[in-house]
Amino acid sequence: MGDDLEARLAERLAGLRAEHGWSLDDLATRAEVSRSTLSRLERGEISPTAALLGRLCAAYGIPMSRLLAQVEPEPPQLVRAGQQPVWRDRATGFTRRSVSPPHPGLRGEVVEAVLEPGADIGYEQPPVAGLEHHLWVLDGALELTVGGTAHAVGAGDCLRYRLWGPSRFVNPGPGPVRYVLLIVLP
Known part of the structure; x- marks a missing residue:
């Protein structure tokens, strides 16, 4: 994943938490991920693993593909x-x-x-x-x-x-x- 995409992913993860009205502690409890890891992830200091994204997606109730799609531009009908x-x-x-x-x-x-x-x-x-x-x-x-x-x-x-x-x-x-x-x- 490119740096620009990772930055957009970090921003989207922070936005999702805000949309749900959850604190870092709330999300840490729901996703069973440490508060410090979540904070570093949302600031773009670390890259997420598949397992970490899986936990976050489960907490938010969305498939990983939807999360990743939210940080990509609108997809065209034909994708080369x-x-x-x-x-x-x-x-x-x-x-x-x-x-x-x-x-x-x-x-x-x-x-x-x-x-x-x-x-x-x-x-x-x-x-x-x-x-x-x-x-x-x-x-x-x-x-x-x-x-x-x-x-x-x-x-x-x-x-x-x-x-x-x-x-x-x-x-x-x-x-x-x-x-x-x-x-x-x-």
Whole structure:
């Protein structure tokens, strides 16, 4: 994520908290994130990890893609490959490309993701209860746990599920896993 995008994300996160009328302590309690981390994040002093953004999105009740879309300009109907926003969480080895940037008036979007070998990302709760995912693995293998049920998803496989509780994405290796995620709001 570019510096300009990170600055807009920091500003948007501060704005969301203000819109909800929450103090840093209120948000820290709701998202189970330290007050100091939230403060540094909102000031743009640190870059968020996927897990941290997941916690914040769950607290605000919005999918991560919607949050990221709010800091991007209005998406055009045709999005060329070189113009698709890419976000990287270097700490966890997660790369996310918004193939079809979300739009407030639409319910679905397409995301391409890559997890490096050994990547392990857990989300304690969905950003929106009942969020529907269609996960299609293009290359590699993914271990996905949704609501306590583990799934081994290999190249060419597609898993459809709804998010009601925790989820965990693990790349057991040896190479990266690349997948497409179709996200549909309930």
